[in-house]
Every structure is written in C-alpha cells, then in structure tokens.
Amino acid sequence: MATRINKYLSEVGYCSRREADRLIHEGKVTINGKIPKIGSKVEESDQVEVKGQRIKKITGQKNIYLAFNKPVGIVCTTDRKVEPNNVIDFIKYPKRIFPIGRLDKLSEGLIFLTNDGDIVNKILRARNNHEKEYIVKVNRQINSDFIQSMSSGVEILDTITKNCFVKQLGPKKFKIILTQGLNRQIRRMCESLGYRVRSLKRVRIMNIELDVSTGKYREFTKEELLELNRLLKKSSKTYD
Incomplete structure (x- = not known):
C-alpha cells in the first residue's frame, strides 16, 4: 500500500511530517533517485534516501520518548x-530520535x-x-498592566495571541501557560510591550514536568505516557 512520503519518514522514525515536508521542499529527499513533490507516495519496494542516506523501516522498532532539559545555546534541530550545537549531537542517544517542536537557542528547559x-x-x-508552561525573567519591573496585556492577547506576527494564564512571581519574573506555539512567541509578546526577555525556561509540556538537571534527559514513565495518550486521544492531526 502506498504511503505519503512525509508520513513514511515519520513512521520510520526519521523526523516529523512537518520536518519531512521541509526536507522535501529543499530537495534533500529522493525516491528511487528522483526528487519527489510534497504529497508524493512511496511503495514498499521503493528506495528512499535523505541527504544520500538510505532510509528503511525497522520491524518491531520500540518507540522512544525522552524528556530533556535543554541548556541555553543548544539548537533543536536534527541537521547536524x-x-x-544541535540537540542530537549533544545528548548522543544511541538510536535515531528527533525533537518535538522547538525551543529557541537562547531558551532552556523541557523538550521532548x-x-x-x-x-x-x-x-x-x-x-x-x-498546555506549555514557562518561567520568564525580563529586563525591568512588571506590573498588573503587563500581566493583563500578556494574558488577554498581544499583537505579534500579524495576529493577536490567544488568551493565556499569566502570574507574576517577582518584580521581573512571571509564569505563563500557552496553548499555541508562534515563532519566539513569548519574546515577541514581551518586546511588543517594551520588555526584553533575560531568561526563559519551559518547565512543563501537558502532563509532563521538568524534573531533570540541565543537559540531562530521562524516559517518560509508564504513567506519564498513559496520561499523555489519554490527553491526545481526542486531538486532531495536522495531516489525514
């Protein structure tokens, strides 16, 4: 049965479908020696390569789920x-894995x-x-107007950010919980209000909290994975 090339690369554990589309667009993927289009399909007998490397399905491959505390300066990319300073070379995991989403180079904290x-x-x-939860420190003192503006929506990237939970933790420190992931969203929101982010740390994604030291990782517990799958049960995929 034929499978879309982005889904194929996702199923074999090479990268996400979004990342696969980027690689296809950049001409780094071939099917039987030819560069495919977005949406091209793969048969079981086809030879798929990414950057000249043959990609094959591994029968019975065990799914891997890691919670990693990314240090500042490490980039969430598989393009080594x-x-x-990419995340793959940093953690040196013995099997092929890739990050879920991104956390920019100057930020730290939890990434899957x-x-x-x-x-x-x-x-x-x-x-x-x-939900994704962050602890943020800015360059000058915040007040109730700042908290209200951040929580009710800020205009960035030609849109208004969704309402979110924001709580002041100190003179220049706050907690924010987002349910969307615009590019450098928190930094752009703060800049729009005249503030600069001094430090940004993600401490939770959905039900999984950051509980390992900087630069370390651990596997999801069985209970965490069960709860994560329960939360995802009604979620819609980006692709059919």
Whole structure:
C-alpha cells in the first residue's frame, strides 16, 4: 500500500511530517533517485534516501520518548551539518530520535525527543490546546498592566495571541501557560510591550514536568505516557 512520503519518514522514525515536508521542499529527499513533490507516495519496494542516506523501516522498532532539559545555546534541530550545537549531537542517544517542536537557542528547559512521528503533530497542533508552561525573567519591573496585556492577547506576527494564564512571581519574573506555539512567541509578546526577555525556561509540556538537571534527559514513565495518550486521544492531526 502506498504511503505519503512525509508520513513514511515519520513512521520510520526519521523526523516529523512537518520536518519531512521541509526536507522535501529543499530537495534533500529522493525516491528511487528522483526528487519527489510534497504529497508524493512511496511503495514498499521503493528506495528512499535523505541527504544520500538510505532510509528503511525497522520491524518491531520500540518507540522512544525522552524528556530533556535543554541548556541555553543548544539548537533543536536534527541537521547536524548546518548547526554544530544541535540537540542530537549533544545528548548522543544511541538510536535515531528527533525533537518535538522547538525551543529557541537562547531558551532552556523541557523538550521532548522521540522516534514516534505520529505523536508529533498531535502535540504541536495549536487547535488541540495543549498546555506549555514557562518561567520568564525580563529586563525591568512588571506590573498588573503587563500581566493583563500578556494574558488577554498581544499583537505579534500579524495576529493577536490567544488568551493565556499569566502570574507574576517577582518584580521581573512571571509564569505563563500557552496553548499555541508562534515563532519566539513569548519574546515577541514581551518586546511588543517594551520588555526584553533575560531568561526563559519551559518547565512543563501537558502532563509532563521538568524534573531533570540541565543537559540531562530521562524516559517518560509508564504513567506519564498513559496520561499523555489519554490527553491526545481526542486531538486532531495536522495531516489525514
């Protein structure tokens, strides 16, 4: 049975479907030696390569789910040639995995890594309203007006951010819980209000909290995975 190339690369644990589309667009994927289009399909007998490397399905492959505390300076990418400070080389996991979503280079904290491409889009899709919690410090004192503005929506990237929970934790420190993931969203929101982010740390994604030291990772517990799958059960995927 034929499978879309982005779904194929996701199912074999190479990358997410979103990342696969980017690789296809950049001409880094071939099917039987030819560069495919977005939406092209793969048969079992086809030879798929990414950046010249043959990609094969591994029968009975165990799904891997890691919670990693990303340090500042590490980039959430699998492109090891483009970015030397990438997350894959940093953790040196013995099997092929890729990050779910991104946490920018200057930020730190929780990020998931997996070889399960099917789970990625459910977690990332904004309409699914999955919570991500951050602790943020800014360059000057915040007040109730700042908290109100951040929580009720800020104009960035030609849109208004969704309502979110914001709580002041100190003179220049606050907690924010987002259910959307616009590019550098918190930094842009703060900049729009005249503030600069000094530090940004993600401490929770959905039901999984950050509980390992900087630069370390652990596997999801059985209970965490069961609860995560329960939360994702009604989620819609990015692709059919």
